[in-house]
Amino acid sequence: MKVFSLLCIMLSSLTFSSISFANSVPEIHTAVKQEQKQVVQVNINTATAEELSKVLTGIGTSKAQKIIEYREKFGPFVSVEQLKEVSGIGQATLDKNAGKIIL
Numbered sequence: 001m002k003v004f005s006l007l008c009i010m011l012s013s014l015t016f017s018s019i020s021f022a023n024s025v026p027e028i029h030t031a032v033k034q035e036q037k038q039v040v041q042v043n044i045n046t047a048t049a050e051e052l053s054k055v056l057t058g059i060g061t062s063k064a065q066k067i068i069e070y071r072e073k074f075g076p077f078v079s080v081e082q083l084k085e086v087s088g089i090g091q092a093t094l095d096k097n098a099g100k101i102i103l
Contacts, residue, residue: 041102045076057096
């Protein structure tokens, strides 16, 4: 009788735990979709220093100004990779801002 009671308790706890897990999955999926929709992009050929520093991670006003100075001196950027030619901007900065930078 004890074995039967323990078996029933274990079976019911497994059933309820899987139900609660199944209910939490859509919430996580919805949160990820909302986060993906909130990605703000910035055009590095037309943005102001304020816009660049506001949108791009790791770019403050000083680096944003360097981007604008480079753009004014050499013309518009032809690739996102060209940003690495600006002093203080490397691959790590580009990786942090993947999807945020447009031409």
